[in-house]
Amino acid sequence: xxxxxxxxxxxxxxxxxxxxxxxxxxxxxxxxxxxxxxxxxxxxxxxxxxxxxxxxxxxxxxxxxxxxxxxxxxxxxxxxxxxxxxxxxxxxxxxxxxxxxxxxxxxxxxxxxxxxxxxxxxxxxxxxxxxxxxxxxxxxxxxxxxxxxxxxxxxxxxxxxxxxxxxxxxxxxxxxxxxxxxxxxxxxxxxxxxxxxxxxxxxxxxxxxxxxxxxxxxxxxxxxxxxxxxxxxxxxxxxxxxxxxxxxxxxxxxxxxxxxxxxxxxxxxxxxxxxxxxxxxxxxxxxxxxxxxxxxxxxxxxxxxxxxxxxxxxxxxxxxxxxxxxxxxxxxxxxxxxxxxxxxxxxxxxxxxxxxxxxxxxx
Amino acid sequence: xxxxxxxxxxxxxxxxxxxxxxxxxxxxxxxxxxxxxxxxxxxxxxxxxxxxxxxxxxxxxxxxxxxxxxxxxxxxxxxxxxxxxxxxxxxxxxxxxxxxxxxxxxxxxxxxxxxxxxxxxxxxxxxxxxxxxxxxxxxxxxxxxxxxxxxxxxxxxxxxxxxxxxxxxxxxxxxxxxxxxxxxxxxxxxxxxxxxxxxxxxxxxxxxxxxxxxxxxxxxxxxxxxxxxxxxxxxxxxxxxxxxxxxxxxxxxxxxxxxxxxxxxxxxxxxxxxxxxxxxxxxxxxxxxxxxxxxxxxxxxxxxxxxxxxxxxxxxxxxxxxxxxxxxxxxxxxxxxxxxxxxxxxxxxxxxxxxxxxxxxxxxxxxxxxxxxxxxxxxxxxxxxxxxxxxxxxxxxxxxxxxxxxxxxxxxxxxxxxxxxxxxxxxxxxxxxxxxxxxxxxxxxxxxxxxxxxxxxxxxxxxxxxxxxxxxxxxxxxxxxxxxxxxxxxxxxxxxxxxxxxxxxxxxxxxxxxx
Numbered sequence: 001x002x003x004x005x006x007x008x009x010x011x012x013x014x015x016x017x018x019x020x021x022x023x024x025x026x027x028x029x030x031x032x033x034x035x036x037x038x039x040x041x042x043x044x045x046x047x048x049x050x051x052x053x054x055x056x057x058x059x060x061x062x063x064x065x066x067x068x069x070x071x072x073x074x075x076x077x078x079x080x081x082x083x084x085x086x087x088x089x090x091x092x093x094x095x096x097x098x099x100x101x102x103x104x105x106x107x108x109x110x111x112x113x114x115x116x117x118x119x120x121x122x123x124x125x126x127x128x129x130x131x132x133x134x135x136x137x138x139x140x141x142x143x144x145x146x147x148x149x150x151x152x153x154x155x156x157x158x159x160x161x162x163x164x165x166x167x168x169x170x171x172x173x174x175x176x177x178x179x180x181x182x183x184x185x186x187x188x189x190x191x192x193x194x195x196x197x198x199x200x201x202x203x204x205x206x207x208x209x210x211x212x213x214x215x216x217x218x219x220x221x222x223x224x225x226x227x228x229x230x231x232x233x234x235x236x237x238x239x240x241x242x243x244x245x246x247x248x249x250x251x252x253x254x255x256x257x258x259x260x261x262x263x264x265x266x267x268x269x270x271x272x273x274x275x276x277x278x279x280x281x282x283x284x285x286x287x288x289x290x291x292x293x294x295x296x297x298x299x300x301x302x303x304x305x306x307x308x309x310x311x312x313x314x315x316x317x318x319x320x321x322x323x324x325x326x327x328x329x330x331x332x333x334x335x336x337x338x339x340x341x342x343x344x345x346x347x348x349x350x351x352x353x354x355x356x357x358x359x360x361x362x363x
Numbered sequence: 364x365x366x367x368x369x370x371x372x373x374x375x376x377x378x379x380x381x382x383x384x385x386x387x388x389x390x391x392x393x394x395x396x397x398x399x400x401x402x403x404x405x406x407x408x409x410x411x412x413x414x415x416x417x418x419x420x421x422x423x424x425x426x427x428x429x430x431x432x433x434x435x436x437x438x439x440x441x442x443x444x445x446x447x448x449x450x451x452x453x454x455x456x457x458x459x460x461x462x463x464x465x466x467x468x469x470x471x472x473x474x475x476x477x478x479x480x481x482x483x484x485x486x487x488x489x490x491x492x493x494x495x496x497x498x499x500x501x502x503x504x505x506x507x508x509x510x511x512x513x514x515x516x517x518x519x520x521x522x523x524x525x526x527x528x529x530x531x532x533x534x535x536x537x538x539x540x541x542x543x544x545x546x547x548x549x550x551x552x553x554x555x556x557x558x559x560x561x562x563x564x565x566x567x568x569x570x571x572x573x574x575x576x577x578x579x580x581x582x583x584x585x586x587x588x589x590x591x592x593x594x595x596x597x598x599x600x601x602x603x604x605x606x607x608x609x610x611x612x613x614x615x616x617x618x619x620x621x622x623x624x625x626x627x628x629x630x631x632x633x634x635x636x637x638x639x640x641x642x643x644x645x646x647x648x649x650x651x652x653x654x655x656x657x658x659x660x661x662x663x664x665x666x667x668x669x670x671x672x673x674x675x676x677x678x679x680x681x682x683x684x685x686x687x688x689x690x691x692x693x694x695x696x697x698x699x700x701x702x703x704x705x706x707x708x709x710x711x712x713x714x715x716x717x718x719x720x721x722x723x724x725x726x727x728x729x730x731x732x733x734x735x736x737x738x739x740x741x742x743x744x745x746x747x748x749x750x751x752x753x754x755x756x757x758x759x760x761x762x763x764x765x766x767x768x769x770x771x772x773x774x775x776x777x778x779x780x781x782x783x784x785x786x787x788x789x790x791x792x793x794x795x796x797x798x799x800x801x802x803x804x805x806x807x808x809x810x811x812x813x814x815x816x817x818x819x820x821x822x823x824x825x826x827x828x829x830x831x832x833x834x835x836x837x838x839x840x841x842x843x844x845x846x847x848x849x850x851x852x853x854x855x856x857x858x859x860x861x862x863x864x865x866x867x868x869x870x871x872x873x874x875x876x877x878x
Contacts, residue, residue: 028664029552033454068813068865069482071550072516074452113454155451156488182481184451249759255853322645322652322671324757 003043004112004122004210009035011213016108017313018212018229019205021302023131023285024105024315025067030113033075033106037113044115046124047097049203052194056096058123059084060190061111064135064152064174065183067317070106073184079153080114083188086151086159091191099123099197101138101189103205104131104285105315110186112206122206127190128345129202129238129333130302133284135174136167137345139335140190143200150174150189154181167344202333208236216311225311226326233330241331241360245289245296246278247271247308250323266305266319268327278327280305282316283350289327297329298352300336300345301359304328329359364414365421365586367802368401369617369795370428373638373698376798377404379412383624383803387412388795397428398574402581409582421874422588423597424575425617425801429607432567434661439563440509442469443502445531446555447478447490447514447523457513457555462662469563472507474498478523479515482813482863487515490523492530499534507535509565513543513555519812539565539605546608548811549865553666560663561608568607572600589874593667595620595650595800596807596871599840608667611660615642615672617800619651622768624803625790631766632755632784635796636773638680639695643754644672646768648849650871673758677750679773680704683712689742691750705731714776717743724775744778752781759783770796805845807871808835816862824866825851832870841872 004012013031017024038044052058061080063070088094098118100111103126115122127138136147147170153159160177164170170189178185192200212232219228226244233242248268255264263283270276278291286303289296297303305314308326335341337358343349346356364386369376370393378388389407394400401424409416432438444457458470476498478490502510510531517524521544528540541562547554575588589597592609595616603610618635629649635642645652651670658669676693680700684690696703696711703709705716706727712735718724720732720740755767767784769777770793781787792799810831814824829848836846850869 028460029455032459032552036454036456036459066482066863068549071552072482073479073487074448074455074551076451077454155453157450182487 002046002207004046004206005043006035006038008210009038011217012112012210013109013213014216014313015209015212016103017105017315018304018306019129019209019302020104020131020313020315021285021304022282022314022316023133024102024107025070026315027105027313029070029074030106030109033077034109034113037077037116041116041119044112045121046206047121048124049198049201052097052123052197054193054195056194057093058097058099058192058194058197059087059095059188060099060101060127060140061114061186061188062101062107062135063110064178064185064187067315069183073155073182075106075110076155077113077117079155079157080110080186080188081117082157082159083151083153083186084114084118086153086161087149087188087191090149090151090161093191095120097121097123099201100126100206101135102126102128102131103209107131108206108209123197123201124206125197125201125203126205127201129205129336130300131285132345134171135187135189136171137349138190139202139341140192140200141167142341142344143335145190145192145196145200147189149191150187152177152181152185152187154185202238202335204237219311226306226308226328229306229311230328238333239302239330241358243329243359244326245303245329246291246327248278248325250319250325253319264316268325271324280327281352284316286316287350288347288352288354289329295354295357296362297359298347298354298356299350300332300341300356302328302330302332304330331359364418365423365802366405366408366419367798367800368404368422368424369614369798369801370397370401370424370426371614371797372427372431375400375404376795377408378792378795378798378802379408379414380799380802385792385799386414388792388798390795396574397571398578401575401578405578405582416582416584419584419586421586422579422584423591423801423804424588425591425613425797426610427614428571429564429568430611430660432564433560436465436468436661438567439469440566441471441507442559442562443472443507443510444470444474444559445495445498445510445512445527446475447512447517447527448551449475449477449488451479451487451515452551455552458559460552460664461556465662469559472502472505478527480517480520480523482516482519483815484516484519490527492526495527495530496534499531503535508537509539509541509562510535511541511543511555511558511562513551513558515551517544518548518554541565541606545606547666548867550666553664556663557608557665557667560660560665561606564607568604572604576600589804591617591801591804593669594807595804597804597874611667612669614797615644615670616651617804618642618770618797619644619646619670619800620803621796621798621800622646622770622790623649624799625770625792625796626766626768626788628766628768628788631768632758633768633770634751634755634777635771636769636776637678637771638700638773639676639678639697640674641677641751641754641773642672642674643758644670645758650849673754675750675754677714677747679713679715679776681714683714683717683743685739689739689746691743691746714743714747714773717747718775718778721778723778747776748779748781751777752783755781756783769793805871805873806836806839806841807869808832808837808839808841809867809869810835811865811867813863813865816864824864825868828866828868829870832868836870836872840874842875846870846872
């Protein structure tokens, strides 16, 4: 079994921010949180899906709330530990390992820090291989592992157990609770067995985040981090259909708050002097990229915006008029592209009235 | 009349202005005590212009002194840190991401205590006054004389930080206090970092502000003086004494504002060509475009308003080589230009020698570069131009062709047209653009907090924010008829229903003092 060490954290945070496709909140906070936890408690083991015992008890963990609140309240740790303890008490089973709901931003760092604090391994997997805005948008939910019961806690160590009839309802109730509890809440959800995890999770994503970060770091030393990143992605199991979609500057940015999400559209103009433009729609995460009106990549495939010089991933909140960026699109795990999966987090789930087309089938 | 002064690492420049007209300028060497360099520069410009000190109504000073001191770790005090956050934030303690050497040096007294607000201004946790007093007593026993206080959402409601400061002031006589809400915007860690950096400069800021005052006293100038901050606006002496951190990066801002003034343009690319580097930035609506990425100063993460500047290794002292083709920089002879360059009797070929050989600059002894082959001079000029072209292109944000304004002592290096820009402008007084930027600086006000559009509606929320920004600018000394809103930024709070939106509005205006 390998460890996620202190030295891995900058690369891990950077790679997770890339997989976050614009969502997931401030990656550096997650990084500092992890580093602090590892300094205090030691580095956690990271356990591959195939090494899990069939009946191991796995607990998912995530932060729910607004990135703009998290940057003020920062992170605690005890609240997330409490969420797991409450869920353990409720199900009657002690956790054998911790698992991320999403790899992306703070939510990939959180399980690493919590695993370090509890002295438990963190599973090398998550429930989407990217970030999504809602907690029912996981492959766990798609393939029959229920979201509930789940526990929601805040920094005052207040807690609630949610037992909703399905994932959608569980998300809606959780969101209402999160509002009242101050918008920086922790949840422990999707209690499952090792067998369930092997069957439903997207594997290898935590270690992949480290590798993506390393590829960017190495690219910076050699002069072309974006090319290095794409070259690396092409060697991976899930993200191998990786394309440079666009090289441009942000020339327009429209944001609005609808249904409680940061929804918007970002327009890029080409840097090569041509009239080519790219439009990227987002709902917390980037959803679809269109070049001159033609679709180039669409959710759940990844649409990632990175700094064109350093390949630093840019979150939707960090988008700003005038930024010079490159847009990278990649494929995702096959289990994310099935009809069942697309009904939970395909284009329609975000109000995008276009069918999903795999990136490798788009010219 | 008024005087603008720029205290740089090498030179102290002074300009004399009447209204918006430049009457004269002078350069002197920056001195260790700051004061005598300022005195020399001002004396020189007044002598040149035959102006009596009695006619000076205002003095504006720009300085990189505090930035340099922090980066070089000079004269930093150990700081007491109080964060009003518990029960939140326990997993990310203060100074967690600071470089080890700095944390060792200034961060021995850190206290996380109860306090903080919710995003909408509700109290998340009340403060514990006794715990604050105890922390202050422990700091006092440890010899702490400067304290930084931060709190969760303190930029939404500052009452807890202010109360904590009162308690600390009672326990530690003559303590210097740095309150995070006075410095930063959303982002506790970055705001707190800035407050701690500021607190560490408390001793230096007293000395330097005192030396500014002493210099003016010695010259018999009774006018008040103001100091420019990183967004190109001014603060008074008392503010900079307490918040020196607000001067960070005011240098590039001043040169860009000076370029805007000298050229009369509000939207342009500016290249400030110095001895070693060229700083290239964008003027948008008369102000430098701000950086969108977090700015790291001396290894510490901050979210200051900073101009988005690209620095490249090109200046008047850049070394020109003729090995496999002609190359320019990025290394420079720096301040040794006046001894090492060919025209000054040295034996290093620099960009200044090329400019003299090409007939674009007059300095030193031109006969010493007469032997340079015309082709070498031509190639070097091409290389210089290519560097500026590439950097200007990287900074442009639209296909629209903008003018390029050249300022700084090295502006003479660029002598021909630059591809991709509509025209190249070389204004008069370009070499003292930074001091001019200080002299024409305005004052600003800003609001940055979360509004609920569902409660008030978007228009009403923006109107409220504008009023608050204007009130803030007026409080900073702006004249009411000159204040205008220059920036509105809306960021919806992701993942939150209820129409919560972070609004940032900035107002600027001219100082209400006639000059």
